Amino acid sequence: MPPSARIVFMDRSSRIGLMVFLSALAAVALAPYWASRQGLRLLAEIYAYVALASAWNLLAGYAGLVSVGQHAYVGLGGYLMFALTMFAAVPPLWAVPLAGIVAATVSVPVAALVFRLRGHYFAICTWVVAEVFRLVAAQVSALGGGSGTSLPAGIVIAIAATRETREFLVYWIALALVVLVLGLIISLLRSRYGLALTAIRDNEVAALSNGVSVRRVKFVVYVTTAFCTAMVGAVIFLQKLRISPDAAFSINDWTAYVIFIAVIGGIGRIEGPIVGAAIFFLLRQLFADLGSLYLIMLGAVAILIMLKTPRGVWGLVAGRFGLQIFPLQRRLVQKIGLDIKQETRGRTS
């Protein structure tokens, strides 16, 4: 590269997009002052789903590791939250990052095992792992076995003295977590790993032949995803204050919905899960009364999108107008100011 050139990520759409995003962030950060209790709960739930879907999107959309067993790490994170606070007297707020670290450690040998299978069989194998986690959790009698347990009152008070402060605090943690997860994914994608991941997403064999260590990159992504997913799980069950194997390792709640959100919003784009979550929750507010019919509808929508516009709603919009909210696209710019983007602008969002 000539010394007179540099790489820029920002463009006009991402400058405006980021500004909109940051002002929205500021608005929701103040939500405890303007939203109702129910509103806060709903917002926190949306953050959890954005974070989970973003993590799944990194895994499946970028690294090509289509897992249908991420509920393993949601449940593990939740159970670690309970175990760490109840048996190791870890303060609940510290238990969140700690749960992430422990889950990431657990994910290392799991990765070694599930990486032995590829493609579709990898997918089902991740599901087996999640089943194993669920069945093992049901055997731990200290955490209530199959029927689960509630967080003891002493620990609940340790979060914050009053119910109101506690709910505000958990809300802010959920918000901080989704920002952290998005930030982690964006910085990963902007690093060398991001280039390698984009290469793998577009063509695995070509990436391998260009010296990308596909296996290592996938391993890093798998462990990072486990870390993020488990922290989200810890916060979800910190909010619920009650855990059971069926709730913690629910494939519908933590994998099916998450995949639908990513698919509807757009796989392989960082903005996809955010757009998908917005649509998902809008549909849910409108049709949740339908119960299982709602799920049937959701499944049908996901199939339709997968067949008709596999890039999802955001992919459709962004592809047509060249939009990006988060500065991820690399452009090579010469110092004199001449933009030579037409040569170097890749599909790197």
Add this chain to the structure above:
Amino acid sequence: MIEWINVIVQGVLVGGLYAMFAAGLALIFGIMRLVNIAHGDFIVLAAYLALVAATALGLNPILALAIVVPAMAALGYILQRFLLNRALGDDLLPPLLVTFGLSVIIQNGLLELFTADSRRLRAGSIEVASIPVVPGISVGLLPLLQFALALAVIGGIEFVFYRTALGRAFRATSDDQATAQLMGLDNRHIFSLGMALSLAVVAVAGVLIAVRTNFDPAIGPARLLFGFEAVIIGGLGSLWGTLLGGVLLGVAQGVGAHLDPGWQTLAGHFAFLMVLAVRPEGLFPKIH
């Protein structure tokens, strides 16, 4: 001692059923590299079809096969022809997510139609009939019949695959789609026939489940996992290996359940993970 022999014999017989779950799964993976996430839910769908056929027409469950098998095969053909063929391609996401969507649709559709209540199909006196083999060990007539049926189904698939023109077409498309098409084969039709055959096998397994155990709309995914584990334990690409995989899984589950009722499924999963760790190509891979 006798107790353990009994556990193992029962495990082997259950393994036949697992092998049947696995055969349908392995079949379509072999032909078109498609893994059907909704496989287990199709098994449950077949069980409910058998229930409806048996109660509405007053049929014997075994005779219900005559209705359920063609119905499921037709469903398989239509699904593949009009939905799944569109999802097939280089990218593995679309088929995975489309079958995942199907799984959710079938599960919740059954829930809507039949509620979450546990059902069972009564087969009459055959349910409790058993044959004493040696003192202390007797084998139920129904499990024995099921195992024999599993053998027949796997033998039948092997026959179709290696002795018929259709099987030749299956193998040709599996080896090289483009060349098969040049030779005048219509891939879309061949794939659809493959799915029809797979769901016909699923239908037999579903009817057997309906007679043997209680079932509800939510038990599908576990059947998918058992079938998948049998495929991987046995080694990809070999149906008789799949049978042995199913038998091993059945025995592992039986032994686990005998030690502690809570360990039944867990023991099967551990056996699978152990094989994956030690011999990821499976115990009886096909050498080519």
